[in-house]
Amino acid sequence: MADMQLTRLALPPLSLYVHVPWCVEKCPYCDFNSHAMRGDIPEQQYVQALINDLRADLAWVQGREIRSIFIGGGTPSLLSVAAVESLMRGIKDTVALSHDCEVTMEANPGTVEADKFAGFVAAGINRLSIGVQSLQSEQLNLLGRIHDPLQAIRAAQFAQQLPLKSFNLDFMHGLPQQQLTTGLDDLQQAIALAPPHLSWYQLTLEPNTPFYRQPPQLPSEEVLEEINTQGHQLLCDAGYQRYEISAYAKPGFECQHNLNYWTFGDYIGIGCGAHGKITQPEQQRIIRSVKVTAPTPYLAARNNYRLRVEQVATDELPFEYFMNRARLCQPAPLKEFEYRTGLSIDVIEPFLQQQAKQGTMNLDQTNWQMTELGLNFFNQVIAPLSD
Structure with a gap:
């Protein structure tokens, strides 16, 4: 593929990713660019x-x-309402947002408070993504989570x-020591909320995490397969549609921000360690x-926040x-x-034909899926x- 030449690129839709790097504690399975809080967050700065x-x-x-904004982390909900108001005001003063952004x-x-989240909504947040992970106390402890099942249920109800x-x-x-019954019970409780x-994905042991260095006892492949198979059916029976490998939604409630990622759209990334992808026709x-990764150097960057900007090599583009588009269940x-x-x-074309023969893709004259x-x-x- 090294000799491939670009023809004419088209500008895709544009999203904005905002990274807030602080957490109360760093979870042992997390490989995201997050940092345990040491004192107060320097919000204004x-x-x-x-x-x-x-x-x-x-x-x-x-x-x-900007078609969508995603404020991720870390734990962005640690920010005050005033900080989120200031952030949203600054974004709106700098770039144009679509009417349905x-x-x-x-x-x-563990950070959900009624008054605070009502304030976030008033500031312009119109979608929450709540990191529950499990509603089993033992599992939450093993995962290093700071909330309990009751807090998670209340957050969803709120x-x-x-x-x-x-x-x-x-x-x-696929959590440590999880059995088929407990895995499905978690999912049934999630559906009841x-x-x-609903994002429902399997725990993976990522390099540079405590779980990778000292792996916990995970379920067998047979148990994992049964949780996947039976869990998928539970979700479908409850009216959820699988539109991505690990994402289920009621019709019309797919995450637009992630859809832009998966359809190889563009996104600007701001904040510590934020990644971006930009098409330049x-x-x-x-x-x-990639932006400067640690909070202290980032705050000291003074308008030079880019750690690295690299062109995607032509032979890496397929x-x-x-890697993004094949995650989706819909035709492409x-x-x-x-x-x-x-x-x-x-x-x-040869790749698509081969996958069609192997039954991993459906292929016709206009689409693949x-x-x-x-x-x-x-x-x-x-x-x-x-390769």
Whole structure:
């Protein structure tokens, strides 16, 4: 693939990712760029740095509106209402938002307070993503979570009462010492809380985490397969549709921000360690950016927040595209590959034909789509594109 040439790139939709790096405690399974709090968060200074960071990236907007905003971390809900108001005001003063812009904030159930979250909504947050992970006390302790099951249930119930567009509950399965019955019980309790969106994904042991260095006892492959199979059926029976490998939603409540990621859209990333992906048609290239990763150097960066900006190599574009797009359950237009990557569909025609023969994709004259088999063996499906 080294000799492939770009044709004409098209500008995709644009999103904004905002990273807030602080947590009360660092969870032993987490490999995100997060830092345990040591004293008070320097809110005013950090919010001003975020806005300066966004202003420094304005050239990457290229006339587009921001279609979605995702405030992640860390634990963004540790911020005060005043800090979130200042952040949202600064964003709106700097870039144009679409009329239906989805604005998500990640929240820890242990930080949910009624007055505070009503204030976040008034500031412009219209979607919450609540990191529950489990409703079993023993599992929460093993995962190093600071909330208890009752706090998580109350957080979900409170989200139901807020004037939000939607909210998500994050749950994990394949947890230490988890059995089939406890894994399915967790999911049944999650369904009973009636979130419009449910992220349900398997715990993985990521490098550079305590769990990786000292692995806990995880369920057997047989138990994992049964949890996956029976859990999927429980979700479907409850009216949820699987639209991505680990994401389920009631019809019309899919996460627009993540859909932009998975359809190889663009996003500006601001904040400590935030990643971005930008298409530049005039230069016929796609670039990725990473911001300064630690809070103290980031705050001292003074308008030079970029740690690294690199062009995605032409022969890496097929893998980059499919690593995202193949996560989705919906059909993908063949033409989308061309205007998202600037490469001819001929480049990946042999790959698509091979996957169709193996039953991991359905393929016709205009679309391709992952099958259930393909989703279950996602890493193996896209592996040939990284050679």
